[in-house]
């Protein structure tokens with residue numbers, strides 16, 4: 001049997017007047033995570049939601065909340081999101097002064113810890129911390145907005161990350177986020193990604209559940 005690729009639909013592209021329904025729809029349809037994009041208008045040029053909304057989503061979620069923090073100074077506020085119910089919490093390497101400490105805080109609270117890298121950050125910066133991570137999120141667009149085009153260099157970045165993990169003897173979940181659809185999913189899966197975030201290619205489609213499962217099938221078809 002081929003390996004499984006996990007799907008983390010991003011509710012950034014869902015109807016914000018009915019987020020509860022969006023969560024129910026995708027989890028009933030087989031989503032592995034609910035991907036929640038937190039943006040602060042500083043680290044990225046967009047502003048979305050914060051801890052109160054994460055807390056509200058937690059009430060309807062039956063699959064883990066995968067919270068992607070695109071915020072400055074996560075060092076000071078990471079606990080807000082842990083208290084709000086984040087099951088997996090991902091911070092940006094570029095936005096933390098003390099990345100190692102933040103990771104320890106997340107894991108210390110019993111959550112799973114992820115680190116995300118912008119397209120301009122070499123994956124090799126994670127070598128000394130990779131053994132402490134549950135997930136690495138490789139951004140395949142510059143973070144801030146849904147609906148952007150996939151940056152093709154990401155495929156090589158994922159391959160290099162997979163190699164780095166093998167060198168270090170560790171197996172964090174490799175997640176890719178941005179511009180993922182049925183044509184880009186197989187490229188990153190073949191390179192080593194095992195969790196895919198998709199926003200517009202799921203929620204901007206007529207049938208979000210079929211769209212999500214088509215992306216998963218496309219990815220798994222190359223494994």
Ligand code: DX5
Nearest residue numbers: 010143144146147179199200
């Ligand atoms: C972008 C966010 C993504 C976004 C992806 O900064 O981190 O999770 O929702 O959207 P698509 O899949 O439309 O590129």
Ligand code: ZN
Nearest residue numbers: 037068177197
């Ligand atoms: Zn995201």
